[in-house]
Amino acid sequence: MKYTNLSNLPKAIERAVENDPYESNADISTTRLIAPPRIRVLQKRNWDLITEDVSDKIFSLLGQSVHHVIERAKTRKEISEKRLFYKDDKITNGWTLSGAFDLLNRDGHLIDFKVTSAWSALSALEKGKPEWENQLNVLDFLASKNPKELVNYKTEIKVKRLSVMAILRDWSKVRVMTSDKYPKKQVAMIPIRKWTYEEQESYVKERIKIHQNAEKVSELPMCTATERWRREDKFAVMKSGRKSAMRLLDTREEAMQYLASQNMTIGKGCDIVERKGEDVRCQHYCNVNEFCSHYMKTSF
């Protein structure tokens, strides 16, 4: 992996990005386990050819900075920044799985700190966020396999509940006044569903199998629409003199029906504009897209 510094940011930022201490020597980390195998294998096969710009890693640096704050604040009653490992033949099929949790309180509350957008936190509060649920449950699985690592004052701490503390990087006080739903504070505690041990074991086993199989095939498993952060086509009902859409609908037919219900006619002060969907991750956030046949097929 090579880094460019196209914005000519200070060398200190360049070094901070390059000296990322969060990689482990395990066969697979929790972050990679829950991520699409296609991305992981393409990264592995093309590691020396991947290029990223340090300016695109700033949010990642901000996320990591929270870990230093927690380290500074912890007391002897808590365990923080603990990396755990697990390997066996039955669940991980010979691979070592690793994962680090941010904070475990003495009462068994495991908390992960995330720097994220306000809308992402809102969506997680309303509908849940599978990615966070998967990640925290894999960490809980690792905790259950490492009881000796979680001893505090001679007492083993057992994980009882899971949460994400979301720090909202783009939170705006003004928006609080314009939306009832918008988070009221720049930080939100989001409870995460704790699975049964059996659910965790079966998830880990299945994901390891998918990743191991992906390493052996030439035709890599496709990232799902959810993993590609697919945004479907939309049809916007636009009114003359107004910048934002009156309605965003999934099909042209629905948009036509909406116009009819409002006694409006295309060409008479209103129109229907198609907004093309896209795979947001593939187009903007996947650092192996140039090696991916799906991206090559869909981006031109």
Ligand code: SF4
């Ligand atoms: S470009 Fe899209 S489909 Fe290809 S590996 Fe990246 S996320 Fe997956």
